[in-house]
Amino acid sequence: MLAWTTAPDTPSGLTLRETFDPTPLPHETLVRVEAFAPNPGDLAALPGLPPGSVPGWDGSGVVLEAAADGSGPGQGERVLFLGLAGGWAQRRAVSNAMIAAAPADAAWEHLATLPVPATSALRAIRRLGSILGRRVLIVGAGSAVGGFAVQLAARSGASVVAVARDAGQHDTLRRLGAHETHTALASVDRRVHGAIDMIGGQHLVDTYALLEASGTVIALGHAAGTDERFPYGAFVADPTTADRSITSFFLGNEPGLAAEMGYLAEDRTLEVGAMDVQPWTELPAWIEAGAPRRAGRVVFRVDHTTAT
Numbered sequence: 001m002l003a004w005t006t007a008p009d010t011p012s013g014l015t016l017r018e019t020f021d022p023t024p025l026p027h028e029t030l031v032r033v034e035a036f037a038p039n040p041g042d043l044a045a046l047p048g049l050p051p052g053s054v055p056g057w058d059g060s061g062v063v064l065e066a067a068a069d070g071s072g073p074g075q076g077e078r079v080l081f082l083g084l085a086g087g088w089a090q091r092r093a094v095s096n097a098m099i100a101a102a103p104a105d106a107a108w109e110h111l112a113t114l115p116v117p118a119t120s121a122l123r124a125i126r127r128l129g130s131i132l133g134r135r136v137l138i139v140g141a142g143s144a145v146g147g148f149a150v151q152l153a154a155r156s157g158a159s160v161v162a163v164a165r166d167a168g169q170h171d172t173l174r175r176l177g178a179h180e181t182h183t184a185l186a187s188v189d190r191r192v193h194g195a196i197d198m199i200g201g202q203h204l205v206d207t208y209a210l211l212e213a214s215g216t217v218i219a220l221g222h223a224a225g226t227d228e229r230f231p232y233g234a235f236v237a238d239p240t241t242a243d244r245s246i247t248s249f250f251l252g253n254e255p256g257l258a259a260e261m262g263y264l265a266e267d268r269t270l271e272v273g274a275m276d277v278q279p280w281t282e283l284p285a286w287i288e289a290g291a292p293r294r295a296g297r298v299v300f301r302v303d304h305t306t307a308t
Helices: 040-048 108-112 115-127 144-155 167-176 202-209 257-266 280-288
Strands: 002-006 014-018 028-036 058-065 078-082 091-095 099-101 135-139 159-163 178-182 192-197 211-219 245-248 275-279 297-301
Touching: 002 280, 014 280, 028 078, 028 108, 058 108, 058 115, 078 091, 078 108, 078 115, 078 257, 099 257, 108 275, 108 297, 115 144, 115 192, 115 211, 115 257, 135 144, 135 202, 144 159, 144 167, 144 178, 144 192, 167 178, 192 202, 202 211, 275 280, 280 297
Parallel strands: 135 159, 135 192, 159 178, 192 211, 211 245, 275 297
Antiparallel strands: 002 014, 028 058, 028 091, 028 297, 058 078, 078 099
């Protein structure tokens, strides 16, 4: 099969080459990959991968071989999937803990945008506990994860406060369920019960300061690329700030993802936003250009005409 593999001597860090087909373990399903949508985490991890590795966490495709142990989707079913590597290839083996059947008419591109962003948003919202009637802050709401978090928090009965630097996204965020929109945290003038932060750095520091007593902020992203420096006294509590917490998050450690990916795939009302669909041969040029997202989420369709 063909796969994108890491090659440090190329401008993009990738080369398309022939590799061995994956050999599934008994609890794994063999999938023909049809589409994938690179995440910031995929791109950030590229420089640290050994040469010859096949990157890529998630995507969509069709089952070529069902798992030998009888679990997981059946042969010929459309699926969306998640794993810690191997997604940027014509075929991959996926643990049945991280694969879910999808509706037969679901578009490959739509399914490929769901596993990491939508499932991360769903799990983060759940970590906040009951949010019915409570204020929930989404920092980085203009991102893929942020857009899903706004929708899921609003459906759960929260009063959603969305922070997105681009004011041009605010009308969309309000349509998705945000009650307030801000271009910066400085204009959020009331405390929140919980928060999800995709940015990190000073944003995480300022988000923590907005928590009410017993509030939690989920540190879900690190787009700022800078240190978090909390001022002296940030963790000195009084009756209005007691029991606040910050919790980290890693989707790869989360159990029971298959059922939730299936739920998200079945939800026809969940908006994934605009998509920029490109052939997978354009992947290195896109990375060399700085991975721009000018027209929404970038999705790559896998070519099987040269499959071996």
